[in-house]
Amino acid sequence: MKVATSVEMRQIDALVMEDYGIPGAVLMESAGIEAASAVETLLARSGGKRVCVFSGKGNNGGDGFVVARRLANHGYKVQVCLTADISSLSGEALIYFTVLQKMGLDILEIAGERDWDKAGVAVSFADCLVDALLGTGLHGIPSERMVAAIDLMNSSGKPIIAVDIPSGVEADTGCVTRTAVKAAKTVTFGLPKPGLYLHPGAAYAGEVTVVDIGIPADLLQSRAIKQNTVTAEDVRSLLPLRAPDAHKGSCGRVGVIAGSQGMTGAAVLASTGALRSGAGLVTLGIAASLNPVLEVKLTEVMTCPWPENADGALGAKSVPYMDELAMQSDVTLIGPGLGRREETQTAIRQFIKEARRPLVIDADALTALSVDINILQQTEALAVLTPHPGEMAMLTGLTVEEISQDRLYVARQAAIDWASIVVLKGAGTVVAFPDGEVYLNSTGNPGMATGGTGDVLAGIIASFIAQGLSSHDAAVAGVYVHGLAGDIAADRGMIGMTAGDLAEAIPAAIHSLTKKA
Incomplete structure (x- = not known):
């Protein structure tokens, strides 16, 4: 199977939208549905119904918003912890965030110390956490707000589903500069990323599942992609x-x-x-x-x-x-x-x-x-x-x-x-x-x-x-x-x-x- 760098994955997404006419919102919808399915499979074993979704402002955060909507529609009690200012949301992420608002979902915009306390309470009652903070967009050191969110998730003792790649892991190298989400499972989209196989990132990914989100197969099998995983x-x-x-x-x-x-x-x-x-x-x-x-x-x-x-x-x-x-x-x-x-x-x-x-x-x-x-x-x-x-x-x-x-x-x-x-x-x-x-x-x-x-x-x-x-x-x-x-x-x-x-x-x-x- 091919393995795509973050740049290659962005190029693939662009080709999907420009050459095939598939809107970015469709890809985000498919990604979120697959990640939500992984959450439901995990919770089916325990019978748990409470999920806390940590989302950032980018496309990874948008995937998390779709996860939240999907789980709420299936009867789960969902708390969304937003680690960015609402005013910073844009594009498809803003579209799906607006849907959550209209649905009346419980959304916590983490801005101050009291918000972190509320997030801690939400995590303590959750049966599963979803990491949709950074995805493949991390380069360098994560912000203090992201570090705090990652540390809160890791210290909870609750199983974590990472969306695309654990936040804090560099997608292309597997490096962890400061801290990273310790996932029980990572649901990655289209193609896996090198950081899921290269240490230390591989140690944070847990079980890795590659899911189909509707990207045309010829793009995923391109000879221009020079990385592969051995099966x-x-x-x-x-x-x-x-x-x-x-x-x-x-x-x-x-x-x-x-x-x-x-x-x-x-x-x-x-x-x-x-x-x-x-x-x-x-x-x-x-x-x-x-x-x-x-x-x-x-x-x-x-x-x-x-x-x-x-x-x-x-x-x-x-x-x-x-x-x-x-x-x-x-x-x-x-x-x-x-x-x-x-x-x-x-x-x-x-x-x-x-x-x-x-x-x-x-x-x-x-x-x-x-x-x-x-x-x-x-x-x-x-x-x-x-x-x-x-x-x-x-x-x-x-x-x-x-x-x-x-x-x-x-x-x-x-x-x-x-x-x-x-x-x-x-x-x-x-x-x-x-x-x-x-x-x-x-x-x-x-x-x-x-x-x-x-x-x-x-x-x-x-x-x-x-x-x-x-x-x-x-x-x-x-x-x-x-x-x-x-x-x-x-x-x-x-x-x-x-x-x-x-x-x-x-x-x-x-x-x-x-x-x-």
């Missing part, structure tokens, strides 16, 4: 299906270059991730002194002991062996646990520069690239980079905080600049392509915040490439399956979950998708 149906259509006569040679060959003294676990997890996600053959290239250890740790993975330097790490002597492994493999994964010794880092850069077949670049190989990121422009191979925010900061020169403020933009720009696929890991992983297309992932959980899960992800992506997926499709499907495996593993408890638990759950994650095909 189970999308991934199901991408995953490789095995032929009845499949054998290990036909299911893909993955070469892994990983591991160093004290970091053999990274090599194991990356290789296991590749095997567990379906690769027919996985071969691990390592420093010769590590071979006895890894032959004990790994049963199904073949190991290749290579010449090492005096420190027991891969270096210049191992580059020809790296090249040979790459030519014998459908894809090469390089980086997990390789170490940051200067000779190792130089060898990594030389290998990447000379590579001709697909690459997955992770961990210490990303550190090597940070010295000369332009190598990516020189290699024939299409690379998938899998940085976490700290590695992304190292590669871009930005701070982790700057990256977290606009993950979508940073990942997209990096993919364009580096002519590579960028998988910016974290809560709500972003997959960005060199043509500007981006995908926002929705699977995964906090239990995955443990060492080694990124190594497993790199292995999954490499495995999917080896099995015939394009690097683009493998990155999207790999991220989704990785998060889904984490969700399955978390059924036994998130605290104490390990990367090994996640790797074990990969077959179940894939089966849960393909069994419905």
